[in-house]
Amino acid sequence: MATGLFKEGIASGRLPAAQVADNFADLHPRLDRHEAVVEADRCYFCYDAPCMQACPTSIDIPLFIRQIATGNPLGSAKTILEQNILGGMCARVCPTETLCEEVCVREVAEGKPVQIGRLQRYATDVAMAQDKQFFPRAAPTGKKVAVVGAGPAGLACAHRLAVKGHDVTIYEAKPKSGGLNEYGIAAYKAVDGFAQAEVDYILAVGGITVKNGQAMGRDFTLSSLAETYDAVFLGMGLAGVNALGGEGEEASGVSNAVDFIAELRQASDLTSLPVGRRVVVLGGGMTAVDAAVQAKLLGAEEVTICYRRGKESMNASTYEQDLAAANGVTIRHWMQPKRIVGVNGATVGIELEYTTVADGRLVGTGETVTLAADQVFKAIGQSFDAAPLNGSGPKIALERGRIKVDADGRTSMGKVWAGGDCVADAREDLTVAAVAAGRDAAESMHRVLVTA
Amino acid sequence: MADLSSTFVGIKSPNPFWLASAPPTDKAYNVERAFKAGWGGVVWKTLGEEGPPVVNVNGPRYGAIWGADRRLLGLNNIELITDRDLYVNLREIKQVKKNWPDRALVVSLMVPCVEEAWKAILPLVEETEADGIELNFGCPHGMSERGMGAAVGQVPEYVEMVVRWCKANTRMPVITKLTPNISDIRKPARAAHAGGTDAVSLINTINSITGVNLDTFSPEPMIDGKGTHGGYCGPAVKPIAMNMVAEIARDPETAGLPISGIGGITTWRDAAEFMALGAGNVQVCTAAMTYGFKVVQEMIAGLEAWMDAKGHRTLSDVVGRATPNVTDWQYLNLNYVAKAKINQDLCIKCGRCHIACEDTSHQAITALVDGARHFEVMEEECVGCNLCVNVCPVENCITMEPLAAGALDKRTGEVVKPVYANWTTHPNNPSAQVAAE
Ligand SMILES: Cc1cc2nc3c(=O)[nH]c(=O)nc-3n(C[C@H](O)[C@H](O)[C@H](O)COP(=O)(O)OP(=O)(O)OC[C@H]3O[C@@H](n4cnc5c(N)ncnc54)[C@H](O)[C@@H]3O)c2cc1C
Numbered sequence A: 001m002a003t004g005l006f007k008e009g010i011a012s013g014r015l016p017a018a019q020v021a022d023n024f025a026d027l028h029p030r031l032d033r034h035e036a037v038v039e040a041d042r043c044y045f046c047y048d049a050p051c052m053q054a055c056p057t058s059i060d061i062p063l064f065i066r067q068i069a070t071g072n073p074l075g076s077a078k079t080i081l082e083q084n085i086l087g088g089m090c091a092r093v094c095p096t097e098t099l100c101e102e103v104c105v106r107e108v109a110e111g112k113p114v115q116i117g118r119l120q121r122y123a124t125d126v127a128m129a130q131d132k133q134f135f136p137r138a139a140p141t142g143k144k145v146a147v148v149g150a151g152p153a154g155l156a157c158a159h160r161l162a163v164k165g166h167d168v169t170i171y172e173a174k175p176k177s178g179g180l181n182e183y184g185i186a187a188y189k190a191v192d193g194f195a196q197a198e199v200d201y202i203l204a205v206g207g208i209t210v211k212n213g214q215a216m217g218r219d220f221t222l223s224s225l226a227e228t229y230d231a232v233f234l235g236m237g238l239a240g241v242n243a244l245g246g247e248g249e250e251a252s253g254v255s256n257a258v259d260f261i262a263e264l265r266q267a268s269d270l271t272s273l274p275v276g277r278r279v280v281v282l283g284g285g286m287t288a289v290d291a292a293v294q295a296k297l298l299g300a301e302e303v304t305i306c307y308r309r310g311k312e313s314m315n316a317s318t319y320e321q322d323l324a325a326a327n328g329v330t331i332r333h334w335m336q337p338k339r340i341v342g343v344n345g346a347t348v349g350i351e352l353e354y355t356t357v358a359d360g361r362l363v364g365t366g367e368t369v370t371l372a373a374d375q376v377f378k379a380i381g382q383s384f385d386a387a388p389l390n391g392s393g394p395k396i397a398l399e400r401g402r403i404k405v406d407a408d409g410r411t412s413m414g415k416v417w418a419g420g421d422c423v424a425d426a427r428e429d430l431t432v433a434a435v436a437a438g439r440d441a442a443e444s445m446h447r448v449l450v451t452a
Numbered sequence B: 001m002a003d004l005s006s007t008f009v010g011i012k013s014p015n016p017f018w019l020a021s022a023p024p025t026d027k028a029y030n031v032e033r034a035f036k037a038g039w040g041g042v043v044w045k046t047l048g049e050e051g052p053p054v055v056n057v058n059g060p061r062y063g064a065i066w067g068a069d070r071r072l073l074g075l076n077n078i079e080l081i082t083d084r085d086l087y088v089n090l091r092e093i094k095q096v097k098k099n100w101p102d103r104a105l106v107v108s109l110m111v112p113c114v115e116e117a118w119k120a121i122l123p124l125v126e127e128t129e130a131d132g133i134e135l136n137f138g139c140p141h142g143m144s145e146r147g148m149g150a151a152v153g154q155v156p157e158y159v160e161m162v163v164r165w166c167k168a169n170t171r172m173p174v175i176t177k178l179t180p181n182i183s184d185i186r187k188p189a190r191a192a193h194a195g196g197t198d199a200v201s202l203i204n205t206i207n208s209i210t211g212v213n214l215d216t217f218s219p220e221p222m223i224d225g226k227g228t229h230g231g232y233c234g235p236a237v238k239p240i241a242m243n244m245v246a247e248i249a250r251d252p253e254t255a256g257l258p259i260s261g262i263g264g265i266t267t268w269r270d271a272a273e274f275m276a277l278g279a280g281n282v283q284v285c286t287a288a289m290t291y292g293f294k295v296v297q298e299m300i301a302g303l304e305a306w307m308d309a310k311g312h313r314t315l316s317d318v319v320g321r322a323t324p325n326v327t328d329w330q331y332l333n334l335n336y337v338a339k340a341k342i343n344q345d346l347c348i349k350c351g352r353c354h355i356a357c358e359d360t361s362h363q364a365i366t367a368l369v370d371g372a373r374h375f376e377v378m379e380e381e382c383v384g385c386n387l388c389v390n391v392c393p394v395e396n397c398i399t400m401e402p403l404a405a406g407a408l409d410k411r412t413g414e415v416v417k418p419v420y421a422n423w424t425t426h427p428n429n430p431s432a433q434v435a436a437e
């Protein structure tokens, strides 16, 4: 029987441990001091810098880069963390090619932006290695705030509130904090347990208690929080996953890309993690790319992303698409799943229908193709699960399936704010956007709390 | 093909690139390698008088400043003159000259400021058949504390006296090397000229402290916690050196005095600029110390290519060509009006021109036009200072465009006059008004 790479079906140990370790190494290795200084020197210190405008957390990028250039990485880290306490994770996961680096004048001039993300990582790494805390807490206000969800939005909110002198309790359903930083981000973007290290760094500010394994809707209710606390922040992310609506979805071998990634992120030994020989990923976003690339890195022989529209509609950035291609992932467009082909309950293939746009609507052409596949990952989007809002559900208004908030992050319910992926606002579902939302909601809560 | 051969105070060399008196010319081994690499000549590392040689410090001799990528921008040293035995040096000089008859070999000298000392050493040098001598009146550290080097170079009377002694006691051409650590470089040049020197060479190194260690509070380079002002050289000193060369070249009192240009020369272009300002040849130290002797190959090829492109056949077509264009501020044409112009196709919108002009100049560059990020010069505010050009990271994006005679200067509301007019006749000049009354 074939072993390793060519084992049929879904199997672990496709690649030697050393190869797996190498595959999952840091996507962008850290810059050393000299590299950072040289790269920092490329920054023009623009007036009213476009990069700063493009950053959802408005980090003063020219200033922090200049501080690196002048040998003050701690000062640089402070500049970053002042605006974005998760600046370390953002430095690793932000799609900088569509944010700050996209508008860098050097990108415009020569197609080679200043590597802002890597510089940000350099500075924040220096500060975190020294466990340097920059923001002492203000005098206690006596106010108590509950935060639901210890993802980027919740952590950013909690940190800012703690700095302002409020006491914060975070309720987090999962055993570990960090949200998708811990369970979702591709492994090669946050190596060496960075997500937990960052959580510890953030919590070191003091005044924040985290209760893990506490799920709203199961262990407590929103109304109970609203009664007990002076204010509540909801940063619950997107707990639901969109369904395929195709035939055979229940076959073994079909699963959610986010679950696969979460399992991968939590695996203590990646060689023990099974993956198909032939993998098909359905979707066109960051999750699809992350699942496909990581399946490939685990040793899947053939990985294909199937997306129902054209390249230009894909949510994954060009950079992410190139990353997939560079790792040997095939991306196919204009096809949607029709049926999972199963034999004895196990997946052996997927039948897809070609699509086209007719009268502005996406329609199937009738023509189909069947791809061999032992494993199919669904990455067709996550959705907000409103059920945990339970008793108070009716009181919190939703909008496009997510929590409705005003410009300050306030929900329709008194004392309750929300931010991050779980809200309906114009911001994209990005770590950095969640940080901005959490931070801004904290500022709004603070304004209310100190006048109350 | 341009002819780079050079004759400087009668000394011939296949090209005008000499190595300055310094570590690269300290011994036969180095000089042989330099000649093999293509250097036209060398000035041997400064010799002192007979007897036990000087001693150098046994710790760092160099300090430096760097660009972000450790490009060496300026070097500083506290090395003294040669610490090798006089007779070993003389033997080597004689042998090297014999091996390389077509290359220039000049011997740098520094002995106490008494005629006997010079009388004693000159015949020894003559015996080597070296092509000439260079008087080191420049070394700014150590030797100057002993009444030599810059201690002589800073007193024009001493310069003249020593040059005179040398001229009286040797048939060899005498080049007087000047220290820049003096407020008016023309004074020692005039003195050397009066003493009969065949040429001056400049600059020697500039008194400097390259840095302070903020942990130990000691200046760099640091020897056991202490430092002293060393001599600064390398690319950073080039503008200072070029001005000094030009000042001597255009001084009527020293007109025609050959100049060997030194200070920060790193590329063919640097050399061409020095020569255009009046240097007959050039000497190089730091560039060789940074990159090795091979750099001369770029200098030779680059100078040749430029001369060919411009139709300059020999060095004499180049030497001194810029000298007449160096003038005093008071003679600059005040009727010359230029305005900055930003090429919108090249502009990358960094906004540096705007903030420089806005915060520190004349508020003449827009930041927003119709709500969009747009940088454009407002001619009615622009004084033509050129700051924006210098801070713009894109070459040729901002240019200075002269207004033609007859055009309206929107800032002053006056029409540009076709005639030359300078400060000496300007109505705001009190002296000019006195003259007019
Ligand atoms: C696979 C994948 C890859 C991604 N890659 C990137 C990337 O590279 N770069 C990038 O910028 N963004 C990326 N994103 C998006 C990014 O991770 C999210 O936008 C971001 O994490 C949102 O933060 P959040 O705090 O709103 O939600 P989350 O990170 O989802 O955190 C929500 C937290 O709330 C908890 N929670 C949920 N319900 C309850 C409840 N009822 N009671 C208590 N706790 C609850 C959850 O357990 C979780 O810890 C990716 C997303 C996915 C899915």
Ligand SMILES: Cc1cc2nc3c(=O)[nH]c(=O)nc-3n(C[C@H](O)[C@H](O)[C@H](O)COP(=O)(O)O)c2cc1C
Residues within 6 Å of the ligand: B020, B021, B022, B023, B045, B046, B075, B076, B077, B079, B080, B081, B082, B108, B136, B138, B139, B177, B203, B204, B205, B232, B233, B234, B235, B237, B262, B263, B264, B265, B283, B284, B285, B286, B287
């Ligand atoms: C380490 C060092 C030692 C030097 N020693 C001498 C010397 O002995 N005699 C001398 O005339 N100049 C000496 N100089 C000065 C150089 O000859 C030269 O004038 C100066 O470095 C400027 O040229 P550059 O910018 O090309 O280096 C020395 C310079 C350096 C860096």
Ligand code: SF4
Residues within 6 Å of the ligand: B339, B340, B356, B357, B361, B362, B363, B364, B365, B377, B378, B381, B382, B383, B384, B385, B386, B387, B388, B389
């Ligand atoms: S030349 Fe000077 S005054 Fe004119 S726009 Fe440029 S910086 Fe401003």
